[in-house]
Amino acid sequence: MNAHPGSAEITVQVAPGLALFVPHKRRGGATGLKVDGTSSLGHVVESLGVPLTEVGSLVVGGRDVDVSYVPRGGESVEVRGVVRPQDVPGAPLRFLLDVHLGTLARRMRVLGVDTAYEAVDIGDPALATRSAAERRVLLSRDRGLLRRREPWAGAYVYSDRPDEQLRDVLDRFAPRLRPWTRCTACNGTLRAATRDEVADRLEDGTQRSYDVFAQCADCGNVYWRGAHHSQLERMVADALAEFGPDGAARTTTGTEPLPHD
Known part of the structure; x- marks a missing residue:
């Protein structure tokens, strides 16, 4: 930021977990x-490169201050990370992911987490507006998107690896996990279905090989325990073992993002 005539200097200490945002x-x-x-x-904090979505508290002279606080010369500021699990008050916990997080979106849906996602890029303004209108936590690796003022709430996704992304989101927000209850295609709710009910949507081989089906109440997609089901079962089992069905992590992770493997 540019200094005005007569400007003064403050000292800013950024938490280690937020250092990646700083030059x-x-x-x-x-x-x-x-x-x-x-x-x-x-x-001032945003001028350093730190999205405010990643700031848990700002401390000046030993006391918490709001982001609207105007600092004075000579003051020392601590920029602390978000305390986990993060409380998101005021609405059922729901998410909106940008176009680059498709794998994460599908995995969250497998776990039964309400996750909106568009497979095409609808643009930052539309994403921000949808976050506000539907009161969804906007997840993105785009720092510019998270600096917009419109989103209802947001969070930076620290890793580019889906396994780490999923653990980070579950650790940070502790959503309730209800595996196998959401459509991975549209986020709709699944219901049990008989073979006869979905026969017109199945190939002959699938009809002969499987007995247990589910169907999306919104888009009509049909699901069964196919060749890749065992991989999904392991992912679900790992998530439940670490975080539990209510999303409460069984280990304490403090205020830092989960470490990469």
């Missing part, structure tokens, strides 16, 4: 920043 020359300890006496602390 390399400003990592590794406290950094000095010019302030102009009018810009909010939220603006």
Whole structure:
């Protein structure tokens, strides 16, 4: 940020888990920043590259302050990460993922987490507007998208590997897990179906080989325990073993993103 005439300097200490957002020359300890006496602390933190979705608290002189606080010269600021599990008040916990997180979206749906996702890029403004309109937590690896003011809530996805992405989201938000209850194609709810009810949607080989089916109440897609079901069962078992059906992690992870394998 540009300093105005007569501007002063503050010292900012960013939590280690948020260091990846900060330019390399400003990592590794406290950094000095010019302030102009009018810009909010939220603006100052964003000027460092840290999305406010990743900030759990801002501490000045030993006390928590709001992002609207205007810092004064000589003050020391701590930028702390989100405390996990993160509380998202005011609505049922639901998610919206951007176009680059399709695998994560499907895995969240397998676990029964309400997850909206578009397979085509509808653009940042539309995503932000949908997050606000439907009160969904917007998940993205796009820092610019998370800096927009419109989303109802948001979170940065730290890894580019789907296994790590899933663990990070479950650890951070502790959603209730209800495996096999959502359609992986449209996020609709699944219901048990008989072979006769779905016969017109099945090939002859599938009709002969399987007895247990489910069908999406919204789009009509039919599901059965096919060749890849064992892989999905392992993913579900691992999630339930680590986080439980209510999403409460069995291990304490503090305020940092889960480490990469």
